[in-house]
Amino acid sequence: MSTPAIAAPRGTRDYLAEDGSSLLSCVDTHRRVSSRFGYRPVITPIFESTELFERGTGTGTDVVEKEMYTFRDRGDRSLALRPEGTPGVIRALAGDPAVRDIRPYRAQYDGPMFRYDRPQKGRYREFHQVGVEVLGVRDPNIDVEVIQVAWETCSALGITHVDIRLNSLGSRDDRLRYRDELLAYYTPLRDELCEDCRRRLATNPLRLLDCKTDARHVAAAPVLLDGLAQETRTYFHDVQEGLRAEGIPFTVDPRIVRGLDYYCDTTFEFWHSSLNGAQNALGGGGRYDGLAEVLGLPQTPGVGYALGVERLMVIRQETGAFHPEQPPTVLVVALDSGSAPYARACARQLRDAAVPTALDLAQGKLDRKFRWCDRMGTVWCIMCGEDEVRTGQVTLRNLQDRTQERLHIDDCIARLCSNTGGVK
Numbered sequence: 001m002s003t004p005a006i007a008a009p010r011g012t013r014d015y016l017a018e019d020g021s022s023l024l025s026c027v028d029t030h031r032r033v034s035s036r037f038g039y040r041p042v043i044t045p046i047f048e049s050t051e052l053f054e055r056g057t058g059t060g061t062d063v064v065e066k067e068m069y070t071f072r073d074r075g076d077r078s079l080a081l082r083p084e085g086t087p088g089v090i091r092a093l094a095g096d097p098a099v100r101d102i103r104p105y106r107a108q109y110d111g112p113m114f115r116y117d118r119p120q121k122g123r124y125r126e127f128h129q130v131g132v133e134v135l136g137v138r139d140p141n142i143d144v145e146v147i148q149v150a151w152e153t154c155s156a157l158g159i160t161h162v163d164i165r166l167n168s169l170g171s172r173d174d175r176l177r178y179r180d181e182l183l184a185y186y187t188p189l190r191d192e193l194c195e196d197c198r199r200r201l202a203t204n205p206l207r208l209l210d211c212k213t214d215a216r217h218v219a220a221a222p223v224l225l226d227g228l229a230q231e232t233r234t235y236f237h238d239v240q241e242g243l244r245a246e247g248i249p250f251t252v253d254p255r256i257v258r259g260l261d262y263y264c265d266t267t268f269e270f271w272h273s274s275l276n277g278a279q280n281a282l283g284g285g286g287r288y289d290g291l292a293e294v295l296g297l298p299q300t301p302g303v304g305y306a307l308g309v310e311r312l313m314v315i316r317q318e319t320g321a322f323h324p325e326q327p328p329t330v331l332v333v334a335l336d337s338g339s340a341p342y343a344r345a346c347a348r349q350l351r352d353a354a355v356p357t358a359l360d361l362a363q364g365k366l367d368r369k370f371r372w373c374d375r376m377g378t379v380w381c382i383m384c385g386e387d388e389v390r391t392g393q394v395t396l397r398n399l400q401d402r403t404q405e406r407l408h409i410d411d412c413i414a415r416l417c418s419n420t421g422g423v424k
């Protein structure tokens with residue numbers, strides 16, 4: 001009996017070829033756009049102590065309560081694969097005295113996150129985020145800037161028609177007042193609520209507003225925005241003015257309460273019609289002025305966002321915004337072992353001229369090498385044999401029209417560059 005193959009764990013995926021370049025192009029674009037705004041990289045561990053998320057993300061949230069991958073290491077420490085980037089980034093930055101002297105401090109990050117979610121299109125147990133966090137200031141202009149970086153990342157990825165939903169969760173006092181209002185509204189409805197909502201009523205009443213099952217109760221629930229104190233109201237007004245000044249469209253949506261505990265004031269989500277139902281947020285974020293203190297660090301206001309890379313990939317795929325990278329433009333082959341050094345030198349020259357070049361020095365049938373080109377979508381094959389070495393030339397074959405000619409490598413490079421419209 002043959003040994004059974006081992007599949008990738010449920011909710012994870014492999015990223016081959018075009019998927020791999022699609023993922024990397026989202027990450028590269030986010031790095032490029034955010035660094036243009038002065039954001040510096042921060043790279044934190046993929047696992048952290050479980051307590052970081054219990055305190056930061058919040059024990060009452062679905063993410064911590066139901067979705068975290070926790071384990072004990074050999075030293076009996078409780079660790080968790082990070083379900084999100086923010087608590088680790090704040091631990092690293094707000095805990096660093098050098099960073100605390102730079103206000104604002106702008107950071108950008110990307111990498112894998114882990115949530116024990118129900119897998120479906122655009123929702124995985126291992127997924128990737130790109131994000132930013134700005135620490136040290138409470139300034140509506142910074143909230144605007146953060147939204148702008150996310151917005152410009154989407155547009156640099158060719159993603160249009162992003163629907164930005166904006167809300168304010170107000171100050172701690174605003175939320176405490178609102179919590180009482182929600183309890184007064186929901187408690188008499190307790191028996192009509194779904195199981196999750198009954199639990200939320202006790203643990204995290206704000207999350208009641210996230211419920212899709214009890215949507216009709218959500219629609220009639222009191223609205224936090226209506227009861228904000230004057231200072232919070234002004235702050236929120238300034239954020240909206242700033243977005244208008246930058247020409248970034250948005251809708252105020254009082255239901256954007258977000259699933260994580262640390263938010264205050266500005267919160268937002270980026271939605272897109274290519275994503276369905278519950279998965280239609282391609283990103284989200286907001287302000288979290290109390291988070292550093294909850295983590296036992298000096299009080300440090302902050303704001304940030306994360307975009308889900310797999311969701312960006314879905315949108316780009318469905319809207320035709322992703323153009324896969326080209327396979328190697330050319331395959332260089334040595335026709336005999338004596339020609340290998342010459343073939344190597346030709347490949348080096350082509351790569352120096354930025355022509356994507358694969359090199360095949362194995363002795364084998366030429367037909368097979370041509371077939372490899374066909375399958376890869378590689379149009380050109382450069383052949384180097386005894387004659388080519390002697391005359392200092394190469395044979396350039398076009399595998400589409402099956403023509404070939406002898407020419408000097410410099411002319412060959414010029415030809416390939418003009419044929420590909422200049423190799424980028």
Ligand code: HAM
Binds near residue numbers: 117131259282286
């Ligand atoms: P979040 O809303 O939990 O926020 O996640 C941000 C984005 O990650 C979501 O909008 C979605 O695109 C993507 N995402 C979440 N879960 C999954 C999943 N299971 N599969 C695929 N994609 C997923 C945060 O994580 C906050 N840390 C954002 C933030 C930064 N707030 C302030 N700073």
